[in-house]
Amino acid sequence: MVPPEVPSETEVSALPWKHWKKQGYNLVGGSDGSGEKNDGRSGAFAWVIAARKGAHLVLLHRGWGWEDMVSNYARGLIDSTRMELTGIAAGLTFAIQHYPRQPMTWYCDNDAAVGETTKVRNRTQAEWLRASNTDIGMYLESLPRRRLWLNVCCDTLSQVRSHTGLL
Numbered sequence: 076m077v078p079p080e081v082p083s084e085t086e087v088s089a090l091p092w093k094h095w096k097k098q099g100y101n102l103v104g105g106s107d108g109s110g111e112k113n114d115g116r117s118g119a120f121a122w123v124i125a126a127r128k129g130a131h132l133v134l135l136h137r138g139w140g141w142e143d144m145v146s147n148y149a150r151g152l153i154d155s156t157r158m159e160l161t162g163i164a165a166g167l168t169f170a171i172q173h174y175p176r177q178p179m180t181w182y183c184d185n186d187a188a189v190g191e192t193t194k195v196r197n198r199t200q201a202e203w204l205r206a207s208n209t210d211i212g213m214y215l216e217s218l219p220r221r222r223l224w225l226n227v228c229c230d231t232l233s234q235v236r237s238h239t240g241l242l
Contacts, residue, residue, distance in 0.1 A: 088126070088133045092174065095126035095133055102174060103127045105182035106166045108158025115152030117143040120159070122166030124174075136173070138165060159188035160211040167218060 088095070092102065108120035121139035125132045142161065144153055163183060170179060191212060203209055 085134050087137065088135055090133075092126065092135060092177075095128075095135075098128065100126035100128040100131075100133070102170075102177050102179040103132075103182065104166050104170055104179055106159070106162030107184065108155060108160070108162040108188075110153050110155045110158055115144065115154065117141060118153040118155070118158035118161075120162035120165065122162050122169070124166065124170055124179075136169060138169060140165060154207075156185060156187045156191065157208045157211065159183060159185040160191060160208055160215070163188060164211055164214055167215075171218060 096102075102124065103126075104122060104124045106120060106122040108118060110118045119139065119141040122137070123134060124136040125134050127133075140161070142153060142158075163181065167181065170177075170181075191208070198206070198212075203213075206212060
């Protein structure tokens, strides 16, 4: 999670989710990731959790992180899909810990990452060996099953607020 003192264009709500839920808001999350400089050596990701009612979003939580190849050469090159998956994994982990029984829609703008999250459930051992980013895939597979929808519709969400406005 991002420390509260880190500046943001959008204020994080001081009111808890309970308040917004009573007002008829739904819980939504979104994540994004990028391989830095496309050189395979580093990448970054970010995620947000918000209360949403129609076009109105209230930011509840935010987080970000990065990784580099130097920290773990065995992992291999870092690509955009890996960072997208890392953003999903980090955001979902936070959401499951803080909102364990709350349905939510998760937004991601990367078809490959969303497709990967649905494939991990029924992979054979041979498919795991051929796949890339298996460490994150296995982690996502281990998360408890809950009412959660992963949608490739960040573009729809971004029409409400720009990505920079959410972070």
